[in-house]
Amino acid sequence: MYAFEYHRPTTLAGALADLENADAKPLAGGQTLLPTMKQRLASPSALVELSGVPELSGIARDGDAVVIGAMTRHIDVAQSPVVAGAIPALAALAGGIGDPQVRNRGTLGGSLANNDPAADYPGAALALGATIVTDRRRIAAEDYFTGLFETALEPGELITKVSFPIPQKAAYVKFPSPASRYALVGVFVAKTADGVRVAVTGSGESGVFRVDSFETALSANFSPSALDGLSVPADGLNSDLHADADYRAHLIGVLAKRAVAAAG
Amino acid sequence: MVHVSMTVNGRNVSAEIDPRTLLVQFLRDTLRLTGTHVGCDTSQCGACTVHVDGAAIKSCTTLAISCNGSTVTTIEGLAKAGKLHPMQQAFQDNHGLQCGFCTPGMIMASVDMVNRCGPDLDEATIRHELEGNICRCTGYHNIVRSVAQGAREMGAAATAQAAE
Numbered sequence A: 001m002y003a004f005e006y007h008r009p010t011t012l013a014g015a016l017a018d019l020e021n022a023d024a025k026p027l028a029g030g031q032t033l034l035p036t037m038k039q040r041l042a043s044p045s046a047l048v049e050l051s052g053v054p055e056l057s058g059i060a061r062d063g064d065a066v067v068i069g070a071m072t073r074h075i076d077v078a079q080s081p082v083v084a085g086a087i088p089a090l091a092a093l094a095g096g097i098g099d100p101q102v103r104n105r106g107t108l109g110g111s112l113a114n115n116d117p118a119a120d121y122p123g124a125a126l127a128l129g130a131t132i133v134t135d136r137r138r139i140a141a142e143d144y145f146t147g148l149f150e151t152a153l154e155p156g157e158l159i160t161k162v163s164f165p166i167p168q169k170a171a172y173v174k175f176p177s178p179a180s181r182y183a184l185v186g187v188f189v190a191k192t193a194d195g196v197r198v199a200v201t202g203s204g205e206s207g208v209f210r211v212d213s214f215e216t217a218l219s220a221n222f223s224p225s226a227l228d229g230l231s232v233p234a235d236g237l238n239s240d241l242h243a244d245a246d247y248r249a250h251l252i253g254v255l256a257k258r259a260v261a262a263a264g
Numbered sequence B: 001m002v003h004v005s006m007t008v009n010g011r012n013v014s015a016e017i018d019p020r021t022l023l024v025q026f027l028r029d030t031l032r033l034t035g036t037h038v039g040c041d042t043s044q045c046g047a048c049t050v051h052v053d054g055a056a057i058k059s060c061t062t063l064a065i066s067c068n069g070s071t072v073t074t075i076e077g078l079a080k081a082g083k084l085h086p087m088q089q090a091f092q093d094n095h096g097l098q099c100g101f102c103t104p105g106m107i108m109a110s111v112d113m114v115n116r117c118g119p120d121l122d123e124a125t126i127r128h129e130l131e132g133n134i135c136r137c138t139g140y141h142n143i144v145r146s147v148a149q150g151a152r153e154m155g156a157a158a159t160a161q162a163a164e
C-alpha cells in the first residue's frame, strides 16, 4: 500500500470538502478498496473515512419505497425488519453477499460505487428501478451503471442513499462462485405495477443488464413456463476460468425461472 | 502519523501509527497479540478474524485507524480467569484443529455466529456461516462438531447466568 493522508469527517459537508482533493477517495468498509490498495491498483493520496458521517446511515420506509443510507452494511440490510417486510428479496440478497465478516463491514454505497460486474446489489438496483441519490443529484439505475467498474458518478461525488421502489413480488437467485461467493451469474426478477423487470449480474462484459425478451414474456404471464424456449445470446457475456459465455447464457435462463418460481 | 486508541481485550491501548497500518498489523506487531493470524492477506481465509464492537471482521482488510475508539476482542481475550471459553474448549474436545493455524479465526467467527444466530445451530447453518473461514487441514467435519457443542454450551452458560 502506498502512503495516504487520513481524514475522518463527521458531517457530509466535511466529507465533501475533504474529497475536493482530486486524488482523495472515500473509504466505506474497505472491503474492496483496501485489497485494491494493497495490490497497488489504487493509490489515493487521501482516504476520507465515511463511518462518522451520520447523513449516510439508516433504513426507512418512505411511501412506496425503502430508502437505505450508503453506509448501511450488508448485515444491517439482511437483518432489517423494514427491508424484510417490504422487499424480502433485497434482504435475502444482502444476506448472501460474501461471508459474515464481509457483510459486517461491506456497504451498499461501496458496492454500488464499485460496480463490480459480479456484485449482487447492481442486479437489485437495476431490476427494482432504484434511484441512486448523491450529494448533488438523483440518478436512475438505468443511467447509473455505465460499464465494467464504471458508473455515472463524477469525481468527488458521494452516494448518500439509495431509494428502492417496493415491487409487488421479487426474487434474486445467484449461482455463487464457490470460492468468493460473488455471483457467477445472478438474476433479479421484479414484478411491478408497470410490468416485470429482469436484471442479470455476474455475466455481462459491461456489467449488469436487463433482458427485454424475458421481461415481455413475464409481463404477459408471470410463471417460469413463460420463459420456455427463450434464451440470452452468449455474445457479450464473460468467459473466464469459472464459466464460459455459453454456460453463463444457460445459467441465466435457469436462474431466471428459479427466481420467478421463488417470487411466487 | 495518526493517533489511535482503542480497547483491546479490556485494556485501553493507544499509539502513533502510519495510517496504512492494518488492524492485524497493529494487533500483532504493536501489541504483540500474535494469536490473530494472517493466512492470505487477501480477505479470503478468515484466519485474521477478530471482533470489532461485537462483530466479526477480517482484520487484514480493516485499517487500525478505522477502529479508533472501538472495542476489539481477539482470541487472547476469550478465556476468562484461566478457563477456556466454551467455544475454545469445544474445539479441544472435538479435535477441531490439526495445525491450528485457522483456529483463532474459526473460533472468533463461531462466537460471532452464536451471538447472531443463537445456540441451536444445525450443520447447514454452521457450514454456511463459516464461509469466510478456510481450513487446509481438518476437512471441516470436526470443526462443525466443535461449533455445535460450543454453541450449546454458550447457550447453557447464558441460561445459567440469567438464572443467577
Ligand SMILES: Cc1cc2nc3c(=O)[nH]c(=O)nc-3n(C[C@H](O)[C@H](O)[C@H](O)COP(=O)(O)OP(=O)(O)OC[C@H]3O[C@@H](n4cnc5c(N)ncnc54)[C@H](O)[C@@H]3O)c2cc1C
Residues within 6 Å of the ligand: A025, A026, A027, A028, A029, A030, A031, A032, A033, A034, A050, A070, A071, A096, A097, A098, A099, A102, A105, A106, A107, A108, A109, A110, A111, A113, A114, A118, A119, A120, A121, A153, A157, A158, A159, A160, A180, A181, A182, A183, B043, B044
Ligand atoms: C471475500 C469477499 C467476498 C465478497 N463477496 C461478494 C459477493 O458475493 N457479492 C457482492 O456483491 N460483493 C461481494 N464482495 C464485496 C463487498 O460486497 C463490498 O461491499 C464491496 O466490496 C464494497 O466494499 P465497501 O462497502 O467496504 O466499500 P469500499 O471498499 O470502502 O469502497 C469501494 C469503492 O467505492 C467508493 N465508495 C465507497 N462508498 C462510497 C460512497 N458512499 N459514494 C461514492 N463512492 C463510494 C470507494 O472510494 C471505493 O472506490 C466481497 C468482498 C470480499 C472481500
Ligand code: FES
Residues within 6 Å of the ligand: B037, B038, B039, B040, B041, B042, B043, B044, B045, B046, B047, B048, B049, B058, B059, B060, B061
Ligand atoms: S488473512 Fe485476513 S482473510 Fe486471510
Ligand code: FES
Residues within 6 Å of the ligand: B096, B097, B098, B099, B100, B101, B102, B103, B134, B135, B136, B137, B138
Ligand atoms: S487446522 Fe490447519 S488450517 Fe485449519
